[in-house]
Amino acid sequence: MEKQDQLLMKKQNKNLVLDLIKGRGPISRTEIAKITGMSPTSISRIVHDLHEQGFVRETELVTSGVGRKAVLVDVEKDVLFTIGIDIDKSNIKMAIVNYVGDIIDLIEIQRNHSENYEETLSKITNHIRDMIEHNRISNEKIIGMAVGLPGYIDYKNGVVKLSDQLSWKEKPLAEDLKRLTTFDVVVDNELKMKIISEYFIGRAKGVKNAVLVGVGTGIGSAIILNGEIYRGESNNAGEIGHTVIDPTGNVCNCGKIGCLATYISEGAILADSRKVKDLTSIDDVYEAFRNREQWAINILDRTTTYLALAISNILCLYNPEVIILSGNLFEKLPEIKEVIETKFEIYTWEPVKETVRMVYSQLNNQGVVLGGAIQAQNALLDLD
Ligand SMILES: [Zn+2]
Incomplete structure (x- = not known):
């Protein structure tokens, strides 16, 4: 040899x-x-x-x-640590995670919509510095960090190609954060990080083929095939928000007509709801649904129909063993699960339905930071 x-x-x-x-x-x-x-x-x-x-x-x-x-x-649980970061439109979460995936510390801070890229990065850097100090962890034990965010991410180079929700375009995030913090940085789409946490410590543990669907401010999915994340050619595999479901439908912010996102994302639901009633946030729509106001039932009925159709299409494409539903919709409006399950029965083809388990994420809003921390460990730990 x-x-x-x-x-x-x-x-x-x-x-x-x-x-x-x-x-x-x-x-x-x-x-x-x-x-x-x-x-x-x-x-x-x-x-x-x-x-x-x-x-x-x-x-x-x-x-x-x-x-x-x-x-x-x-x-030895505390032999090393990684840091997982979840950047969303209005908040940022940061967690220090040990070698076995326990969260040592987790903080959440607000992000102003008007805040620019540099401001967000400097805020993250300062909070991370404080967090490390507060937990008395030596820098040598931290092998790196990972950032998950919504958008089109060049995973190999750590570049945010486009994130509509953060209004970022062509940002060399991994390079910039490394310069500011000295740590190695991995950057990926948030749902890809979420499915990693499900695969290692959540509901897809021990499963070879799994799909995670995230529904909240946007809609997307992430796919694991034969134990590996399926990224496609440009890391956009799973971006079902831009599958067209009605060529005569709503205009999407991507410039096309009738994208799935325009029927399911919070912004879209809220915009349609405001045609009926003066509302301040998506929570008002959910409240109206609970109070059985007919307009709210109608709008969310359309949302859940399109969501069930999307799920049934994904199942036919990938035939996974488990499909995990996650995101604000299910966390804020658990009542919706029953509606989805009924429609899942109606629209899903028997041969793929028989072999799949449809479950809900239990990692809730910690999925991205945990998945990021695990991904950083997988990518950066090199055993000599
Ligand atoms: Zn679109």
């Missing part, structure tokens, strides 16, 4: 063992050897290395068989 291949294999084995300890620990060396099929000597050497690097620690002794004691190994 070439030296290069040997090194690669060594690294892969080490990753395998660490993942196993992370997922199944506390666990004995014997058990690790049994599961991985590696020799007990190799396992002892790898665990020793991981211990030296601070990734694992030995825990209590357990009795294994007659009169024998085995030492278990477990992962």
